[in-house]
Amino acid sequence: MDETESVHSPLVRAWAQWALVWLTFFPLVGVLVSIQFHNPEFLGGISWFTFGRLRPVHTNGVIFGSFTTAFIALLYYFLPRLCGTPLYKAEWGRGLLWMWNAFLVLGSLSLLTGYVIGVENAEFEWPLNLLRYLVFVGLTVQVLGTIIRRRAARFYVSLWYALAAAIWTLLNLVIGNVLLPYGPLAGANNAAMHGLYIHYVVGLWMTPAGLATIYYFLPLAAKNALYSHKLSLLGFWTLALFYPLVGTHHYLYSPIPHWTQTVSIVHSMWMIIPVVTVIVNFFGTMLGRWGTVLGGGGGDNYAAKFLMIGVFYYLVGSVQGSIESLYRFQQLTHFNDFVIGHAHLTVFGAMILWVVGGLYYVWPRLVGRPLWSDRLASWHLWLTVTGFSAMILGLTAQGFIQGSMLEHGADFVDSVKAMQPWWVARTVVGAMMDLALGLMAYNLYKTVGAGEPVEATQAVPMQTPRQPIAMVPSSSWLENPSTVGVLAGIGFFSVAVFILGIIPWLQPATRVTTVVDAVTDLTVRVEDYTPLEQRGRQMYIRDGCWHCHSQYIRPVTGESLRWGPVSQIGESAYDRPHLFSTRRIGPDLTRVGRKYGNDWHVAHLWNPSEVVYDSIMPRFPWLFDTGVQAGPPQLTEDGKALVAYLQRLGTAIGDWRSGSPSTRTSGAASLPGTPQAREEVLSLGKEVYARRCAGCHGAKGDGKGPSAKFLTPKPRDFTTGVFKFRSTAGKDSLPTDADLYATLSHGLWGTSMPSMQEISDRQRGAVVQYLKTFSDRWRQESVGIPISVPSEVPRTAASIEKGKVLFQTNCALCHGEQGGADGPLAGPGMLMDDWGEPIRPAHLSLPAGAPGGVKLGHDGTHLFQTIAGGIGGTPMPPFDGLKAEEVWDLVHYVQSLRAMAHEAELVTAGLQERDRETARERIWAAISGREDVRKPMTAGGPRQSAASHVGTQSP
C-alpha cells in the first residue's frame, strides 16, 4: 500500500479479482439450472447436480458470491476515500477474503452434497453460516472503525447505506441462521419470520449496498454533482422505515395472520417513495452529462452507463415488486416466473450492474492502466441489455400466461408445458448475459498488462486534519453515524421484526396444534411427524423438493379445486423450518398424501417423465438401491422415508378425499357419428393417452408401460377389454362409457391410478373412446345395460345388522369378519386375478386413498353395483342372487365399517366426547352425500371441506 494513500489498492484488487471470478461463475450455474427446465435430463441422475441442489448454489452464489464479493472490493475502495482515513484493520482484509472464498466454495459444495437447511436463501449448515458471519463481523468492524476514525467533515450518503447494510445484515443473519432453523417458531410463524428474512437479504443487504455503490460512483463516473442531498436523505430514511416491513408479502393468502399480510402490502407500495426518490436523484445527477457518457469510452463512461442501466432496471423492478404484492395481482403472478423476473430485475438488473459499473470505474485505477478495450465493454453492455431485457420480458409474459391459464382452470402440467419454449429462450439469453460478464472479466484482465501505465488512484493524503462533525452546520442529525446505525440500523429493524415476526407468534391462535376436520367440521388434534416421516422430510429438504413444490393452498384462483381444501394454520404446527415455499415449478404438495399409491411415488421418483410424460421433474436414482438384481429398483430407506412423508402431507384435516371426486360423474360423451368428428375425438384421446396414460398402461394399451414394473396392482391391460369396475351385469361385462369416465375422473384410491379430474371433461371423454380401440371386444360385443339400483332402503341399525350377517356369510372369507382384508383367503398369494397377479381383498374401513382400501369410495350406488356386478377380472363374483334389499343391507354394513373407523380416527385425534354424536351424524351424511347435514365449509374460507368442491359432479 502506498503510504500516501488511504486506499489499500492491493487489497481492493485482490477482492476485485475474485469478484470477477464469482461474477462469471455463479450466473453460469444459473444457465445450467435454466437448461434443466427444458431438458430435465441435463446432468440428470447425478445427485450433486439435481435442480433442487443447483438452484440454491445459483441464488446464494449470485447474492453472496457475485454481488457481495464485488461490493466488498468497492467498499474497500470508497470507504477510506469518503472517510479520509485508511481502512480500519486493513490487515484483516486478506484473511477475510480467504475466509469468504472458503465459505463460497465449501458452501456451494455443501449445497451440492445435500447438507442443507430448508430455509430459502439461508440454506447453509451452521459451520458455513458461522464462517460467513465472522466475515460480516470483521467487515462491520472495519466499516465502523473507519467511520469512527474518519477525517472527512461530512458523512456521505454512501456511508449511511453501507453502515446500515452491515448492521441490518448482522441482525438478519441471526434470524436466518439461528432463529428460523433452531428457534421456537414453527409453521406459519416460521414462514412469517422467513418472509422478513428473505426480503432483508435483498432489501437490507443488496439494496443498500448497491445504493451505496451507485451513490459513490455515479457522480464520479458521470463527473457531475449529486443532484440533491435532500433526496438522499428522503430516500435513505424512507427505505429504512418501509423496507423492514415488506417481507410477509412473500406468503400472501397463506395461514399467516391476515393483518400482517396487509401491513406488508402497504409498506411494499410505500417503497415506491424511496425508489422514485433515488431514481430522481440519479437521473438528476446525469443532467447535462448524458451525451458525454453515452457517447464516451473508457472505464468511467462505461461505469456510468452500467450504473444508469441499473437505475432503469431498479425502477422497473422495484415498482413491479410493489405492485405484485397487491392481493389481486399476486393471485395471478405469485409462484410463477413473474416473480423470478422480478428477482432478476432487482438482483441482476440493478445490484449486479451497479457493482459492475463500480468495477469499470475502479479497476483501471487499481492497475494504473486505461481500460483495455472499449469494444469489449460495448459488447458487454449490449449483450447485457439485449439478453437481460429479453429475459425480463419473457419471464413477465410467462407469469401472466401461466397465471391466466391456472385461473381459467387449466391443468397444472399443461401450464408448465406451455412454458417450455420460453424457458429455452431464457437459457439462450441467460447465456448471453453470462458471456457478457465473461467479456468484462477478460477485458479487465487484459487491462492489467495493456496500454501505457498511468497514474493510479488519485492520492488522498492520510494527513488530512480531522474536522469535527459538529463544525459543519449543514449536517443534519439524520445523517450522522450514530443515528444511521442506531435508529435505522437497529431501531427500525427491531420494530419491524417485532411487529411482523414476533407479535403474530405471540397470538395463541397462530400456535395451535389443532385443525378443523374436513368432513365433520369439528376440531381435532394434529400429530407430530413419526421418526420415519421426519426422516422423509429431511430428504425432501436435502434434495430441494421445496424449490419446486409449495406447501400451502390459497383460497384463490381455484387452488382448492386443483389441490384440495385450503391450508389451515395448525397443519404446519410441527414444521420447523416451514416448507411453504415461494415457487411452483411443480404442483403444490400440501395434500398430495394418499393422492397416489406408494408404488406411483416409487415409479415417479425413478423416472418422472415415464409416469407423467410432460413432467420436468428430475430423476432421483440415488434414492434407489440399484444393486438389487431381480425385479425393479427398490427404494433405499431414505427413499421409503420420503414416500412416507409425502403420504402424510395434507391428511391432518381428516378424510377429506372421501367425497372428492364423486363416482357419480357423468361426462363421457359417446363417440360422434360423423367420421371426421370421430377422428377428432380419437385423435385427442390418443394425445391425452400418450401424455397421461401410456407411462403405466403402455403405448399399446397392454399394461406394460415403462413404469408398470414398479406398480402393484398392475396397470390395466386394455387389450383384453376386461375392466374391474363397471355398472353392467355379468362377470367381466364391458363397462359403459360413464363407468370408464367415472374411474378416470375418480382414480382408484390407494393404487397408482390417480384422479384425472384435473383435465377437462372433453379430454377425459376422448381418452375413454380411445382406450376402447385397444380391444376387439368393443367392436364385437355390445355394452350391457347398467344394473338397476332400486331406491335405497332406510339405513337403520336393523339394516346394518342384517347386512353384517350377510357379510359374514358372503364376504368374510376374503374381506375378514370386520372387513379388514384379513379373511382366511386373504393371505399373500392366495388370491390371483385373471392376469395372473396376486390380489388382496379391499380393506373396507380405511380412509380414502389409503393403500389397500376401497378403490372407488363408499358411495351407496357404487357399492350396490359392485356387489351386484362383481369386480371384473378378480375373484370377487357378482352377487346377483341377492335381493335388492339384501344388497342394500350389505352396502349399509360396509359403509358402517368405514363410518365407525372414521369416528375412531377422530377420537384418536382428540375429538371431544360431546362432539361425538355430531361427528357420527356428519360422517354418515358425508357417505350419503347430504350436503345439508355436513355443513360444508365455504370455498373461500380457510376451512373448506372436500365436499364443497365436487358440487358440479355430485348428484
Place this chain on the structure above:
Amino acid sequence: MNEPSTPKDRLIVPELVPKTGDEPGTYVYEPAGIRERSGSVPAWLKLIALGLILWGIYYTIRFWSSY
C-alpha cells in the same frame, strides 16, 4: 466540454469536471472529490408520497381482517 483523448487523460481526468464546488448550495466531499447539491424534493414527488400514504391508510383499514 472536451473529453480527454490520451489514455492517461482518460484515466486521470479530475474526478469532478468542471470544478464548481463553490457554486451555491453545493458541498464537496474533499477526500473523495464528490460534489453534492443541497437540492430539493420535487413537489410532484411529495404529492405521490402523500397519495401513497393516504392510500395505505385506507388499504390497511379495508383489508385489516379479510381479503
